[in-house]
Amino acid sequence: EIVLTQSPGTLSLSPGERATLSCRASQSVSSSYLAWYQQKPGQAPRLLIYGASSRATGIPDRFSGGGSGTDFTLTISRLEPEDFAVYYCQQYGSSPQTFGQGTKVEIK
Amino acid sequence: EVQLVESGGGLVQPGGSLRLSCSASGFTFISYAMHWVRQAPGKGLEYVSAISSHGGSTYYADSVKGRFTISRDNSKNTLYFQMSSLRAEDTAVYYCVKGSPTSVPRPFDYWGQGTLVTVSS
Numbered sequence: 001e002i003v004l005t006q007s008p009g010t011l012s013l014s015p016g017e018r019a020t021l022s023c024r025a026s027q028s029v030s031s032s033y034l035a036w037y038q039q040k041p042g043q044a045p046r047l048l049i050y051g052a053s054s055r056a057t058g059i060p061d062r063f064s065g066g067g068s069g070t071d072f073t074l075t076i077s078r079l080e081p082e083d084f085a086v087y088y089c090q091q092y093g094s095s096p097q098t099f100g101q102g103t104k105v106e107i108k
Numbered sequence: 109e110v111q112l113v114e115s116g117g118g119l120v121q122p123g124g125s126l127r128l129s130c131s132a133s134g135f136t137f138i139s140y141a142m143h144w145v146r147q148a149p150g151k152g153l154e155y156v157s158a159i160s161s162h163g164g165s166t167y168y169a170d171s172v173k174g175r176f177t178i179s180r181d182n183s184k185n186t187l188y189f190q191m192s193s194l195r196a197e198d199t200a201v202y203y204c205v206k207g208s209p210t211s212v213p214r215p216f217d218y219w220g221q222g223t224l225v226t227v228s229s
Contacts (some may be wrong), residue, residue, distance in 0.1 A: 035215035037153075044203055044219035045153065056217065088153055092213045096167060097143075099153040 002027055002091050006100035012108040019076040021103045023089035028069045033093030036065055036074045039102075040085045048087075049074060079105070110134040110218045112204045117223030124194050124227070130187040130204030130220055137185040138162070141207030143216070144178065144189050146200040154200075157189065158207065172198075194227045201225075 003026040013019055023034070032052035037045035047056040049065035052072055062077040076083055084107050089100040116128040130142070144157040157178045158167040166178050177190040187204055201222040208214035 031213075033213045033215075037216075044222055045216070046219075047215055047217045050215040050217075056215075090153075090215065092215055096169065097155050099155065101152045 001096050002029065002094050002098050004089050004091060004098055004100035006087075006089055006103045008103060009101075010104045010106060012106050013079055014108045015079050015081055017079050019074075019079055019083075019105055021074040021087055021089075021105075023067075023072045023074070023100050025070040025072070025091060029072075029091045030093035032068050033091060034065075034067070034072050035090045035092060036063075037088045037090065038083075038085050039088065045088060076105075081107075110206065112206060112218060112220035114202065114204050114220045114223040117202065117225045119226045119228065120194055121229050122195060122227055125190070125192045126194065126225060128189040128191065128202055128204075128223055128225070130189075132185045132187065132204075132206070135206065136209075137180075138182040139209045141209075142178075142180060142187045143205040143207050144187075145203045145205055145216070145219075146198075147203070147222075148197070148200045151200075159187070161209070191225070194225075196227050199225060199227045 005024045007022045034052045036049040039045040053065045064075045066073050086102045086104045088102050111133045113131045120126050146154050156169045159178045175193045179188045201224050203222045204220040205216045206218040
């Protein structure tokens with residue numbers, strides 16, 4: 001199975017700053033079937049990005065995804081207060097689908 | 109509007125059994141694969157099981173294989189997860205997730221609110 005490793009584990013930033021999250025795969029992710037999710041305490045994950053770089057419905061354009069092959073990034077251009085949360089990457093092109101361990105974006 | 113509502117969670121003793129249900133609405137349930145994803149307290153997401161649209165194909169993570177059974181009743185728009193021989197490490201919030209209508213992979217765009225299963229004596 002494809003192992004996804006996210007870094008850093010925790011990102012401490014201030015509102016208005018730029019956040020860059022990394023997701024590295026143990027083997028190439030087919031057809032860039034890579035997604036990013038946001039999860040806040042007590043809530044289900046919410047789809048942000050799919051196909052490595054396409055924003056899901058209703059997701060603000062401050063969220064952007066990039067990368068291909070084994071290296072992917074999620075960028076939040078200017079952090080809003082509601083963006084402080086845990087972010088997970090997922091590959092859904094190979095069975096079994098797998099998730100990264102998560103990156104927590106916390107207020108500095 | 110797509111809705112997935114899980115039920116059936118609760119406190120169970122080690123070795124016990126529990127059946128989770130997920131009632132689906134707002135989409136043509138029979139056309140979509142469905143999944144279960146779980147999250148232990150304070151931990152990340154773990155993909156545990158899937159079932160094809162007509163139930164003919166299933167997947168289980170090694171951590172639950174042989175103990176859990178996924179099934180669906182398309183006449184009732186309901187997904188099930190029969191959990192047996194439960195262990196402390198099965199303690200988690202279990203999410204029902206809408207899958208893809210075809211063999212083309214799709215991300216998880218709709219999730220239920222989750223139901224908490226606690227395995228403890």
